[in-house]
Amino acid sequence: MNPETANLLQRRVNELHNLPAMPTVLRSLGECLGANPSDVNLERIVELISYDKSLVAQCLRIANSAMFRRRAEVDSIRSAVMALGVSRIRDIVYSCALPGLLAGSKDGMAPVVFWRHALGTALVSQHLAQRFEIENCEKFYLAGLLHDIGILVNSLLFREEFQRVLQEAEASETPLFEVEARILGFTHCDTGTILAGLWNLPADVSAAIERHHHPMADHPNLEMICTVYLADLLCRLRNLGYGYYEAREFDLAAAAPWRMLQEIHPAAADIDLARFTLELDEHAVSVQELVDSIFTPEKTPA
Amino acid sequence: MAAETLTAQSREAADADLRDPGLVKIRDLIYRISGIYYQDAKFYLLAGRARKRMSAVNSKTFADYFDHLTTRPNRDAEMRNLLNEITIGETYFFRGKPQLEALSKIILPKLMGLKSKQAFKKIRIWSAGCSTGEEPYSLSILLTEEFALKGKDWTFEIVATDLNDNSVCKCREGLYGEYAVRNLSPQRRQKYFSPEGNYLRLKERIRASVKFERLNLQDQSKMLFMKGFDMVFCCNVLIYFDGVAKKRTVEHFFNGLIPGGHFFLGECETLFGIFDQFRLVHFPGATGYLKPAPGEETGGAL
Numbered sequence: 001m002n003p004e005t006a007n008l009l010q011r012r013v014n015e016l017h018n019l020p021a022m023p024t025v026l027r028s029l030g031e032c033l034g035a036n037p038s039d040v041n042l043e044r045i046v047e048l049i050s051y052d053k054s055l056v057a058q059c060l061r062i063a064n065s066a067m068f069r070r071r072a073e074v075d076s077i078r079s080a081v082m083a084l085g086v087s088r089i090r091d092i093v094y095s096c097a098l099p100g101l102l103a104g105s106k107d108g109m110a111p112v113v114f115w116r117h118a119l120g121t122a123l124v125s126q127h128l129a130q131r132f133e134i135e136n137c138e139k140f141y142l143a144g145l146l147h148d149i150g151i152l153v154n155s156l157l158f159r160e161e162f163q164r165v166l167q168e169a170e171a172s173e174t175p176l177f178e179v180e181a182r183i184l185g186f187t188h189c190d191t192g193t194i195l196a197g198l199w200n201l202p203a204d205v206s207a208a209i210e211r212h213h214h215p216m217a218d219h220p221n222l223e224m225i226c227t228v229y230l231a232d233l234l235c236r237l238r239n240l241g242y243g244y245y246e247a248r249e250f251d252l253a254a255a256a257p258w259r260m261l262q263e264i265h266p267a268a269a270d271i272d273l274a275r276f277t278l279e280l281d282e283h284a285v286s287v288q289e290l291v292d293s294i295f296t297p298e299k300t301p302a
Numbered sequence: 303m304a305a306e307t308l309t310a311q312s313r314e315a316a317d318a319d320l321r322d323p324g325l326v327k328i329r330d331l332i333y334r335i336s337g338i339y340y341q342d343a344k345f346y347l348l349a350g351r352a353r354k355r356m357s358a359v360n361s362k363t364f365a366d367y368f369d370h371l372t373t374r375p376n377r378d379a380e381m382r383n384l385l386n387e388i389t390i391g392e393t394y395f396f397r398g399k400p401q402l403e404a405l406s407k408i409i410l411p412k413l414m415g416l417k418s419k420q421a422f423k424k425i426r427i428w429s430a431g432c433s434t435g436e437e438p439y440s441l442s443i444l445l446t447e448e449f450a451l452k453g454k455d456w457t458f459e460i461v462a463t464d465l466n467d468n469s470v471c472k473c474r475e476g477l478y479g480e481y482a483v484r485n486l487s488p489q490r491r492q493k494y495f496s497p498e499g500n501y502l503r504l505k506e507r508i509r510a511s512v513k514f515e516r517l518n519l520q521d522q523s524k525m526l527f528m529k530g531f532d533m534v535f536c537c538n539v540l541i542y543f544d545g546v547a548k549k550r551t552v553e554h555f556f557n558g559l560i561p562g563g564h565f566f567l568g569e570c571e572t573l574f575g576i577f578d579q580f581r582l583v584h585f586p587g588a589t590g591y592l593k594p595a596p597g598e599e600t601g602g603a604l
Contacts, residue, residue: 173407233584234584236586237584237585237586237587238587239587241586245403245407245586246586247407247408247586248408248585248586249404249408249409249412249583249584249585249592250583250584250585251581251582251583251584251592252582252584253581253582254581272572272574273582273584274572274573274574274582274589275572275574277584277589278570278572
């Protein structure tokens with residue numbers, strides 16, 4: 001992006017005050033889960049969710065859906081947390097809270113498509129971080145979850161142009177950011193970075209948003225950037241992408257981010273990418289099911 | 303291979319077979335001749351197929367049948383019969399959609415670009431272990447359609463090989479039941495098949511476009527002649543080979559491909575620990591292996 005476009009973009013973003021605010025639950029729950037897994041405060045999590053009545057209703061609906069249903073009916077957030085475990089509750093809470101940000105936009109990317117890719121990337125980022133034996137993988141989940149928030153901005157602020165980008169990307173089977181750069185002169189990485197600044201997101205999460213298509217070897221948050229880069233790409237290759245065919249051949253093992261990760265984490269060298277993608281297929285099915293169960297219209301009131 | 307599952311009862315019988323020295327000798331014999339190796343967990347498959355042949359030649363025990371295979375005058379013919387029984391396949395048209403999509407949308411345009419300067423604009427594909435022909439014929443239909451659209455001056459050659467005589471004969475007949483064509487669109491069904499009683503006969507044009515040959519992938523001297531292919535498909539065949547035979551076979555495929563050519567395995571197969579000169583490449587929903595062209599730079603920021 002040239003400086004002129006950057007200025008223009010910043011001005012446009014500043015002029016329009018209808019950028020979504022960061023959902024409160026995202027910050028508070030993020031902080032709560034950021035602690036060591038052993039000292040996650042269940043009571044606090046229950047309390048945080050309870051502030052938002054519609055969130056409570058949605059969580060209960062999903063906890064009682066066919067996908068998660070246990071023996072007994074789940075009738076409180078506390079029992080939902082107990083029955084499903086903290087990480088599943090986290091997936092559900094974020095899935096209920098975040099796609100709402102897209103609700104105001106009729107055009108742009110369909111919330112279900114956006115969300116499937118976001119949640120998929122979050123889970124794969126975290127999974128990769130675990131495989132690299134990185135402590136505190138929760139950050140990687142968050143970075144994966146938010147890496148494409150620029151798409152929210154583009155959908156809301158640049159409706160017509162972005163609609164054209166989506167159509168063109170689908171028709172030409174080209175990665176989204178390439179078409180954005182051509183048609184808009186900037187990408188969702190640029191607008192995402194601006195939103196990350198407004199939301200005061202942590203530096204490493206913001207770095208992943210900014211650079212997940214263009215990793216830089218000397219970046220201080222290289223680990224996070226490369227992990228999200230890889231998770232994003234794997235999701236796009238295994239049915240958790242933007243809902244259209246990207247006609248590209250990828251040699252992941254030769255890609256610079258993968259080689260950089262292997263330098264940082266020797267455990268990465270043991271990952272068999274062929275098998276990893278096969279494992280991911282199973283993962284993709286459960287992400288699809290979760291997202292579908294959230295976006296399926298309620299049949300009975302909770 | 304036909305789906306054959308184990309019940310608790312048959313598992314006991316399978317354990318008994320595993321201890322039968324006659325069957326162990328048959329397994330080792332098959333391995334020496336074809337490289338097909340039945341691991342202990344797959345022993346019941348071998349036992350079932352050997353029994354079919356045993357009842358045909360009126361042999362009561364595995365030890366006696368081993369004599370049929372080694373000392374009787376018609377031993378070579380019987381070995382051939384047993385191998386035919388073992389390698390009976392089960393497949394259908396346009397199985398492995400992501401693979402075929404990668405072929406038509408990504409690999410073919412790339413190959414056509416690479417070879418556009420050549421005098422003979424021709425794509426050569428080898429379907430190794432073609433079973434009853436569904437795979438090579440699907441490839442033929444696909445290439446026929448692609449070239450009709452964007453490669454009028456291009457031709458293709460598909461060589462399909464199998465160890466099984468009956469399969470090769472069946473391929474040439476081009477007669478298929480409903481199961482084989484269940485994935486075909488009504489348009490393709492109508493365009494490429496004519497009904498014949500309860501069956502569908504593939505039209506002459508497609509049948510004539512595939513060259514069928516009987517070939518044992520373990521026949522070292524014959525394998526040396528398989529050269530100059532742009533793509534090799536070998537789906538669900540290597541699983542019956544042991545490590546050494548697998549490596550040897552894959553090495554032949556590698557040598558048989560042009561630089562820049564692609565190798566495809568079955569959906570759940572990988573080359574992990576078998577052969578490392580191919581590069582693993584990802585396509586949407588599918589993985590393949592690339593024989594790198596000398597000095598070819600792959601990877602990079604995506």
